[in-house]
Amino acid sequence: MSSILDNIKAAAAEIEGGAAFALPQVIHVEPGALQQVIPYVAAQGWERPVLVADEHTLKVAGASLELACREDGISVHTTLVVPNAQGDVIADEASVVQVLLDIQKVKADSVIVAGSGTLHDVARYAAYTAAIPFVSVPTAPSVDGFTSNGSPLIIRGNKITIPAAGPVAIFADTELLRKAPAPMVAAGFGDMLGKYTSLFDWKFGRLTADEPYAPAVAAITEKALLACVNHAEEIGNHTELGIRVLTEALIESGLAILLFGQSHSASGAEHHLSHYWEMEYIRTGRRQLLHGAKVGVACAEISALYHELADTQGLADKEKWAQVLKEISGLPSPEMLRGLLHTVHGPSTLEELGVDADLLRRSLQEAHFIRMNRHTLLRARNEGKIAGAAAE
Secondary structure (H helix, E strand, O other), X not given: OHHHHHHHHHHHOOOOOOOHHHOOOEEEEEOOHHHHHHHHHHHHOOOOEEEEEOHHHHHHHHHHXXXXXXXXXXXXXXXXXXXXXXXXXXXXXXXXHHHHHHHHHXXXXXXXXXXXXXXXXXXXXXXXXXXXXXXXXXXXXXXXXXXXOEEEEEEOOEEEEEEOOOOOEEEEEHHHHOOOOHHHHHHHHHHHHOHHHHHHHHHHHHHHXXXXXXXXXXXXXXXXXXXXXXXXXXXXXXOHHHHHHHHHHHHHHHHHHHHHOOOOOOXXXXXXXXXXXXXXXXXXXXXXXXXXXXXXXXXXHHHHHHHHHOOOOEOOOHXXXXXXXXXXXXXXXXHHHHHHHHHOOOOOOHHHHOOOHHHHHHHHHHHHHHHOOOOOHXXXXXXXXXXXXXXX
């Protein structure tokens, strides 16, 4: 959709060193976009693509892409990423190596990924490592990572983000996306809702630790967030408008990250909690929870904590603390955030999500260690930099 790219390119002009060169060539968010994938592949002259999917996304989109390739004389090889022992497809070293081996075996010249966030993380890093382009075909509007230039991977049980490359094209078929499972749609909304606290933490990091900041990137992210909030009922009802608004918002948020070169705008303390919970579930052999579902609930928990911290003595620098308090006052209450999650039929509390109180307690104490290059209010609280506040 040209308007998305136009908006991002306009923002790039305001950012010194903005990565406009790394943007996708085309973005289609519309009914029937799936039928445009293979004509695009053919127009690029690619002859040996690897199609990355899992057993579910093969049925939803992969099989029709396979058929379209063969009808067009394109030799496609399909890689079905194997789930782990718990039955989850995860973005770990085993999944990446599986895709890389198939890329090498068929001497692939491109990658097409049909799936949601996890498969994109696997495919993008494999394509980047093999130095070939990849095309994004989302099968659920569940995350904002479709356009990312980094892959959050589980390596030896720890989640780390590794540089990769964004897609050269995105084909998001709203007819297909409307049929996505309700929990995945709610998860996409939860991922967007988390921008409330990530944008706050970015401002906090700029204010207290002189972290790099780009107002144009923050504005893009905030606009995408508010579009979702204003269309929460339509998103919850899977209307064409609601799913288009959500999908475009997720893509815009991802492109904002790509433009800035770092994920400050979209990932703060709420994402650190989510990643902590994910690693704990892998460590203990439990089935994974949807990323966006965790982010949405974590956002409400972080909002509750930050509003509580507003009643403490605060930073030694009173002027800076006054600015922090002003930003906290703009954060929606945890009750409002949970109400929005309820509107889209997603989990809105720890109990509904399936995270116990002890895990929350530990994550609130330790999750900031996941990204020690980020100066969130959670980290400041845990490091004793907020007078009158202490991690319990």
